[in-house]
Amino acid sequence: MRITLKQLAVFVAVARHSTVTRAAQELNLTQSAASMALSDFERQLDCLLFDRIGKRLQLNDLGRKLLPQAINTVAHANELEDLARGHGDKVGSLKIGASLTIGNYSMPPLIAAFMRQHPQCQLSLDIANTSHIIAALEHFELDVGFIEGFCHAPNLEVIPWQQDELVVFAAPSHPLAQKEQLNEADFANAEWILREAGSGTREIFDNAVIGRLPHLNVLLELGHTEAIQRVVASGLGIGCASRLSLTEALASNTLTLLPTPFWNLTRQFFILIHRQKYRTYGLEQFISHCVST
DNA sequence: ATATTGACCGGAAACGTATC
DNA sequence: GATACGTTTCCGGTCAATAT
Numbered sequence: 001m002r003i004t005l006k007q008l009a010v011f012v013a014v015a016r017h018s019t020v021t022r023a024a025q026e027l028n029l030t031q032s033a034a035s036m037a038l039s040d041f042e043r044q045l046d047c048l049l050f051d052r053i054g055k056r057l058q059l060n061d062l063g064r065k066l067l068p069q070a071i072n073t074v075a076h077a078n079e080l081e082d083l084a085r086g087h088g089d090k091v092g093s094l095k096i097g098a099s100l101t102i103g104n105y106s107m108p109p110l111i112a113a114f115m116r117q118h119p120q121c122q123l124s125l126d127i128a129n130t131s132h133i134i135a136a137l138e139h140f141e142l143d144v145g146f147i148e149g150f151c152h153a154p155n156l157e158v159i160p161w162q163q164d165e166l167v168v169f170a171a172p173s174h175p176l177a178q179k180e181q182l183n184e185a186d187f188a189n190a191e192w193i194l195r196e197a198g199s200g201t202r203e204i205f206d207n208a209v210i211g212r213l214p215h216l217n218v219l220l221e222l223g224h225t226e227a228i229q230r231v232v233a234s235g236l237g238i239g240c241a242s243r244l245s246l247t248e249a250l251a252s253n254t255l256t257l258l259p260t261p262f263w264n265l266t267r268q269f270f271i272l273i274h275r276q277k278y279r280t281y282g283l284e285q286f287i288s289h290c291v292s293t
Numbered sequence: 294a295t296a297t298t299g300a301c302c303g304g305a306a307a308c309g310t311a312t313c
Numbered sequence: 314g315a316t317a318c319g320t321t322t323c324c325g326g327t328c329a330a331t332a333t
Contacts, residue, residue: 039297
């Protein structure tokens with residue numbers, strides 16, 4: 001007997017959930033049927049793909065090697081079925097991941113426009129920091145990712161996307177906001193409210209000021225841009241964030257920009273896709289929609 | 294709580310035979 | 314040779330018991 005698509009689907013689902021029970025729920029099988037399909041699959045291949053650690057199944061080295069092929073084979077089969085049913089040119093479900101600035105400010109209008117073109121598609125958007133998005137793509141938990149930081153993972157294809165600009169801001173009442181002209185020395189003793197290490201925004205900021213500010217006084221690290229804006233608007237410290245995120249705060253005059261022409265705070269957004277990811281019709285359509293927008 | 298295993302069941306495929 | 318029909322075999326499922 002040869003390996004079956006069902007066994008591949010069970011393998012992929014167990015790899016995703018690390019438990020047979022959850023995998024079975026996802027595939028509408030009983031737990032024992034999923035358990036048997038997985039053990040049959042391992043028997044066919046004459047090797048184990050998971051380490052059994054207590055009640056959990058942890059993908060081993062060989063399992064990790066086979067997983068991309070298994071995911072792609074299942075995706076191929078699904079697309080073939082769609083084609084046979086006349087849905088080959090339809091967008092199915094897509095799992096999109098985006099880092100915080102992109103996810104909160106760039107993605108919503110893009111997704112809305114795409115869904116107007118493809119009303120039957122099912123999109124999900126995970127918003128997390130850059131390192132989280134990269135990890136999720138590497139584990140095939142996302143179909144495509146959009147990040148604002150750098151990616152050094154060799155198994156991910158990195159496609160340059162939009163340009164963005166970080167800006168430094170403060171409350172209008174802040175002493176630095178009162179000055180006519182600002183130079184680099186004015187920021188030497190500033191108290192900063194910044195995103196956490198690991199975020200794309202923080203990486204760009206650190207690269208821009210490293211070696212230029214003798215002492216960086218980070219008063220507070222927060223995981224959300226809006227939280228940073230609220231803290232800064234209350235008069236505590238100064239912040240740095242994407243210009244995209246500040247539109248409303250600048251319009252309502254709750255925050256004001258502090259010009260920093262002496263720092264290079266421009267940055268590139270990137271699209272990430274796993275090199276071994278099978279690109280379905282829907283995925284290709286979404287990427288070209290984003291690139292052309 | 295969850296994974297594995299054995300017993301059992303139902304449906305589909307495979308096979309053998311009869312008929313045209 | 315093609316088709317119809319009955320029987321057997323196999324596969325994949327559930328349920329229940331057991332192991333971890």
